[in-house]
Amino acid sequence: MTLGDIITYIVIFLAVYVQVFFLVTYIEHRKKFPAIMNKELPELVNPPKVAVIVPCWNEEKTVHGTIASILALDYPADKLEVIAVDDGSTDTTWQELLQYKDNPRVRIFQKENGGKHTAINFGIDNTDAEIVGGLDADSFVAPDALRRMIAMFQSDPEVMAVTPSLIVHNPQTMLQHAQQVEYNMSTYNKKMLSFLGAIHVTPGPFSLFRKSMFDKIGKFRKAHNTEDQELAYRMQQNHLKIEHCVNAYVYTSSPDTVKKLYKQRLRWIYGFIQNTIDYRHLVFNAEYLNFSFFTLPSGIISIVAVVFLSASFLYDFIVFLISKINQIAAVGFNSHIHINFNWFYINTQTVFFVTIILYVLLIFSIVMGTRLNQQGHGFDWRILLYLVVYSVIAPFWLLKAVWNTITGRRQPAWR
Amino acid sequence: MKGFRKYFVVLLITVGIFAIAYFASVYFNNQKIAEIQKAQDQATVDVLSSETQFDLLESQSCQDVTNTYLSQEISNLADKISYAEQNFSDQTQLNLLKQQYAILEVKDYLLTKQISERCKSNIVTILYFYENANSCTDCQKQGYVLDAIRQNYPQARVYSFDAGLDSSTIRALLSINKISDKTLPAVVVDGTTYTGFQSLDTLTAMLPTTTPSTTASTPKKTITKKTQ
Numbered sequence: 001m002t003l004g005d006i007i008t009y010i011v012i013f014l015a016v017y018v019q020v021f022f023l024v025t026y027i028e029h030r031k032k033f034p035a036i037m038n039k040e041l042p043e044l045v046n047p048p049k050v051a052v053i054v055p056c057w058n059e060e061k062t063v064h065g066t067i068a069s070i071l072a073l074d075y076p077a078d079k080l081e082v083i084a085v086d087d088g089s090t091d092t093t094w095q096e097l098l099q100y101k102d103n104p105r106v107r108i109f110q111k112e113n114g115g116k117h118t119a120i121n122f123g124i125d126n127t128d129a130e131i132v133g134g135l136d137a138d139s140f141v142a143p144d145a146l147r148r149m150i151a152m153f154q155s156d157p158e159v160m161a162v163t164p165s166l167i168v169h170n171p172q173t174m175l176q177h178a179q180q181v182e183y184n185m186s187t188y189n190k191k192m193l194s195f196l197g198a199i200h201v202t203p204g205p206f207s208l209f210r211k212s213m214f215d216k217i218g219k220f221r222k223a224h225n226t227e228d229q230e231l232a233y234r235m236q237q238n239h240l241k242i243e244h245c246v247n248a249y250v251y252t253s254s255p256d257t258v259k260k261l262y263k264q265r266l267r268w269i270y271g272f273i274q275n276t277i278d279y280r281h282l283v284f285n286a287e288y289l290n291f292s293f294f295t296l297p298s299g300i301i302s303i304v305a306v307v308f309l310s311a312s313f314l315y316d317f318i319v320f321l322i323s324k325i326n327q328i329a330a331v332g333f334n335s336h337i338h339i340n341f342n343w344f345y346i347n348t349q350t351v352f353f354v355t356i357i358l359y360v361l362l363i364f365s366i367v368m369g370t371r372l373n374q375q376g377h378g379f380d381w382r383i384l385l386y387l388v389v390y391s392v393i394a395p396f397w398l399l400k401a402v403w404n405t406i407t408g409r410r411q412p413a414w415r
Numbered sequence: 416m417k418g419f420r421k422y423f424v425v426l427l428i429t430v431g432i433f434a435i436a437y438f439a440s441v442y443f444n445n446q447k448i449a450e451i452q453k454a455q456d457q458a459t460v461d462v463l464s465s466e467t468q469f470d471l472l473e474s475q476s477c478q479d480v481t482n483t484y485l486s487q488e489i490s491n492l493a494d495k496i497s498y499a500e501q502n503f504s505d506q507t508q509l510n511l512l513k514q515q516y517a518i519l520e521v522k523d524y525l526l527t528k529q530i531s532e533r534c535k536s537n538i539v540t541i542l543y544f545y546e547n548a549n550s551c552t553d554c555q556k557q558g559y560v561l562d563a564i565r566q567n568y569p570q571a572r573v574y575s576f577d578a579g580l581d582s583s584t585i586r587a588l589l590s591i592n593k594i595s596d597k598t599l600p601a602v603v604v605d606g607t608t609y610t611g612f613q614s615l616d617t618l619t620a621m622l623p624t625t626t627p628s629t630t631a632s633t634p635k636k637t638i639t640k641k642t643q
Contacts, residue, residue, distance in 0.1 A: 348443035353436035
């Protein structure tokens with residue numbers, strides 16, 4: 001067994017461990033799911049005032065839809081306000097926002113460009129609402145989402161943040177369908193992490209927070225353009241509870257080209273690496289049990305696994321290429337293709353069987369997430385699409401993020 | 416489950432999954448070894464058959480000795496050995512099979528030469544010696560050339576031998592043909608030794624230009640590690 005084989009086994013072992021951990025967590029909490037997925041809208045007693053901050057930077061085309069979806073929320077009108085903050089847009093976003101200047105439920109502000117976190121913080125500073133949240137100007141909320149999320153705050157006073165489930169808004173391209181599968185899996189994983197008290201990101205689209213929390217631990221920071229991750233890390237550091245509301249759906253625009261997706265994911269992964277480095281004292285620290293022994297290590301494992309397996313694949317591919325060049329150099333194109341269907345030639349190595357089990361566990365996560373996101377009931381073609389597309393393109397942004405970290409390159413812009 | 420107990424339980428489950436995968440792998444690999452064993456048994460029958468034909472050759476006419484090549488099973492065995500060389504972690508059983516295969520090849524080689532001389536057939540015998548070490552890149556190329564020869568020239572009979580195999584038969588062949596470990600790859604065409612890589616053109620020039628022989632059509636896979 002070579003060193004490469006040993007590393008492959010370790011990487012796959014850890015990847016299977018992570019998936020089994022999720023599965024065991026699901027089995028532990030499976031009886032809660034009928035209640036979690038209850039379609040009945042919760043009744044709210046004395047609903048708190050909520051402010052939804054919409055940070056805008058050149059969002060002239062989508063900002064109306066975003067604000068409209070907030071105003072359409074099933075929530076007492078006098079308890080809900082929209083705070084739209086134009087973060088120094090260079091297009092007509094401000095002119096679009098001016099249309100709301102006479103709307104008592106919408107307050108608009110304009111400031112110099114300072115980045116998304118400054119726009120949200122500006123909104124937090126300008127509201128007296130008990131619950132605040134942001135909604136990127138490219139996202140739309142389901143009407144019942146707010147009620148469901150507020151119910152979670154009301155049922156447990158210790159809950160400081162509630163995250164929604166994200167769904168790709170109107171997927172058109174194959175890439176967007178693949179992203180929807182990823183979002184479905186993410187919903188399942190995030191719910192499992194919430195059971196473990198170990199959520200590591202409060203996504204920009206419509207995560208809600210108790211405003212009092214910001215007084216205790218501070219507001220959003222630039223945090224390598226992943227302010228929603230850093231805040232979750234800081235909350236975990238301060239033992240503040242983050243919940244995930246499965247059936248609060250937020251529809252978000254997703255990149256429709258590989259280039260845009262690459263940029264977005266590079267920012268996310270780079271942010272994850274940098275934030276984990278910044279909060280490295282939380283890794284394997286018994287004080288933060290699941291967050292430090294599961295969430296952060298599993299994120300690191302996934303990056304190491306992809307980097308190693310892609311390097312390994314690249315090596316094998318180069319060896320194959322050299323072998324083919326040698327073959328052509330030796331006999332020209334005069335070689336016969338030799339296809340053997342005998343079972344003898346099917347791979348029966350341990351790593352092959354374990355990889356199959358790993359994929360079965362992954363597909364289980366996806367199918368469960370698909371159900372939680374109400375995007376279907378079982379296996380469909382998009383799962384294969386996701387597995388194929390992400391296997392090919394994900395290593396690029398992961399490798400680039402690792403490379404940028406090693407070389408100390410600057411992170412990409414937030415939009 | 417509270418605290419670290421869950422981590423331990425998950426560890427046990429994961430180890431269990433690996434254990435199941437390992438035993439499944441052992442089971443299927445044993446099945447494959449059994450299949451090779453079966454092919455080897457068939458090969459043993461072929462050896463006996465070859466020897467018998469070899470003896471009969473003295474008293475029979477050339478027309479009666481038509482089926483002098485080893486059976487298709489042997490060709491399959493070569494394919495399987497080649498695959499197993501690259502995919503099995505335990506090579507012990509495989510090396511034994513390769514030794515037996517080498518003996519079988521030598522038997523067939525001797526028989527073919529006898530028939531060729533006696534019946535004036537146009538069969539060309541090529542002995543090919545290689546090593547599986549990464550350093551022998553020419554062995555890989557030579558393997559491709561001999562595969563092409565085997566596919567395009569049915570009158571050529573290629574017998575391949577792993578020079579690194581602990582086999583007295585192969586050692587004897589190397590000694591007879593004056594081949595050392597340092598001169599690999601080496602080919603012996605109708606008794607003449609050529610060391611180092613021989614191109615397709617060079618080897619083709621050594622083959623007769625007549626139409627393919629009907630007495631030598633079973634291809635033998637050139638066993639050589641294609642990739643490392």
